[in-house]
Amino acid sequence: MSRGLLFRACCVVLLCYVAVAVFAPWLAPYDPLAVTGKPFTPPDKAHPLGTNATGQDILSQMIYGTRVTLLVGFGAALISCTLSTGIGVLTGYYGGILDEVSMRAIDIFMTIPLFPLILVLTLFFTPGIFTVGFLMGILGSTHGVRIIRSQVMSLRQANFIEGARAIGAGDLHIISRHIIPNILPVVTVKFVSSAQNYLLMGVGVSFLGLGDPLVVDWGQMIQAAYSSGGFALGLWWWLLPPGLAVVGISLALALIGYSSEDEINPRLEVSQI
Amino acid sequence: MIELEGISKSYTSGFFHKQRKTVVHNASLAIGKGETLGLVGESGCGKTTLGRITLRLIEPTVGKVWFDGTDITSLSGKALRKIRPRMQIVFQDPDTALNPRMTIGDSIAEPIHIWEINSHAEADDRVLGLLEVVGLQPELFSRRPFELSGGQKQRAALARALALDPEFLVADEPTSALDLSVQAQVLSLLKEVQKSRNMTVLFISHDLEVIRCMTDRVAVMRDGEIIEVRDTAALFASPGHPYTRQLVRAAYEGEVWYGKERAGRGRVG
């Protein structure tokens, strides 16, 4: 399968997920938190994916869960990428003492594994999935800073940047017109991979029960299924859908990153023998 | 017009900045208005650094640079930026001289947009005019750098440098990366432009043959120091410093150049 085709197919898949999240109220047959049927019913006409331990419709929960999961994942990625781009550009471009101090601070942060750190922090803050997302974004940005910083540093040596300074362009002009457009490919790829990362992390956090119990998302669903004895009772209609949904979007994001390498980068060289 | 006084540049490395490497040591030069001064030396001699210091693209550790009577080393950032349109640079590597994500037209128009409040149409006209001056077809206006050859990219870089009508141009090995016939095209273009605009030029190169035909006077650099400055013809006829003599002799014996000079010399070995 050619890369272009793969890229487009995965984008379509991603758009489906986003569409489900956006149009949730119209797509879900019931309110996800309302008890609409007998508990533990397998899929039937009234409940295409059956009901859970309290009698809530699983399909509606899945649909509404898309919102939270995607919001946390992409929201965290957006915060993280904006922050890491900002810090990376400033430290890479200006260098000096700002750079040295920031890098030492980031080095220290990077030694702390992100997931356990998030777990510890949520115990101290009010547990809430959106808080978790916010924290992930802030703390996770340290990983991206180095990548972007090194791109900026190598760009800064490029002759066209010096040329821009030579024609009298100010720093802001150089950063916005020359540096940022040229690091966009890296930032975009980082965004996609961060989104995948944070999405999985968010699911993991709510699977461990640290999210908001009132907010329905896929991690929470898997956790509820597990703690209600879903594995022992063979409640496949409760366990599989959220799990497959997570795998699906994770795979789609990963493949988008993989297949977009060619599309995002302009051809920088035409090689001739 | 341009005067360098006691320029030294050293880099420090190590966490406590203990190691010091001096790239340029006590260099002084003067370039008259409308003159082309050559700066020649081997790689690592500091000529590129000195060229950039002349435009204050690199800060000298010690020393002053005078541009048309103004001490540019003491200028603030803003005042320095104001002077920049009058002095420009053309780089060695055509592949990195232009922003790969901008079209040629946009790259050349950029200096115009920064400094002058021309409308887009007026700016485009000026760019087309510049393309003609450097001998590029107007269709290249909307192409990206990767679609152009090395020689074309170098001409576009030159067009960009000329956009604000500078009085002083630093040419840093502008043709080292180009083929022989393309080099001839770019160099003769440079000569023509210099003559028609009476520009002052600092021509940096490691190629003695090119220096010989492009410059009025030559400064020879070695290990960060300027060891000899003379009129070009005089330098090649009877080089003073032993290092210069070594360079000139190596160039002759390696048959770097041809033409009528070769007659009577015969082949070595």
Place this chain on the structure above:
Amino acid sequence: MKLLDISDLRVTFRSPAGNVRALDSVDISLDAGDSCALVGESGSGKTVLGMAIMRLLPSNAIVEGMVHFGGLDLASLGDPEMRRIRCGEIGMIPQNSAMALNPVLPIGRQVTESLVLHLGISQKEAEVTVLTLLHRMGIPDTDHALKQYPHEFSGGMRERVLVAMVLACNPQLIIADEPTSGLDILVRHQMLGLLREQSRDKALLLITHDLGSAHVLCRRIAVMYAGEIVESGPTEKVLSMPMHPYTQGLLASIPSAGLHPIPGMSPSPGTFPAGCRFCDRCHSVFDRCRVEHPPLKTIDGIRLVRCHRYG
């Protein structure tokens, strides 16, 4: 029997945009101890020619014609035999010294590698041979040098190490691909001296755009343009009395000759004009040139020119 005999060599590259002919009907022959320079600019096909001889072209290249070395048809050889030829019989000094050496291996290992592989001798024995070789190359402090890494050497020294690697197995033919490009004047001078000395009893094929080095090193010269040879003959004669308009233009564009540029640009492979490939840029073009592709003609028994001006 000629050591190297190339006849009617044609190289075409397969690409998504169609087939592109990079090299057309090239004939070259070299005796042992002979030296020939292939002079041309980018797009002329000279690098392709060097790589075609060594069978180092990428997989999308179609090679037609004959390349005979020491009587052997190189195209008919299997991979192991070709590898043996590549080291022991034909040595290629590649273009970019910085990239041609493995940055994580010490110099000693890299130079002895070919000896160990091809002559089957032990590492220790190879080192002894290499020590003398490096000394001949003018590399100082050879014992210590063996353990150093490429980045600890200057550009000029790396070039010498490359030459040492190529000469280690004592090949009969040396192909030098742009050995002087990018070098400083003094380093270039030393490199030319080194090559001249080391190629005295071997055959040398010099691929370059540096006319000076062609003149110093080679008895014969072949000028290439747009994938074919347009002029060839004894170096001294061709450079002092060029016959083909391209050669004349090239010599006139040298700085000391007045920097007279040849108008226009070399056509890239795939866009060659019909008729003579130089017709768009030629100062003495006839109508015939645009329509009829000129063949290579022999003049005075020793010079070949591809131009309608000569008959």
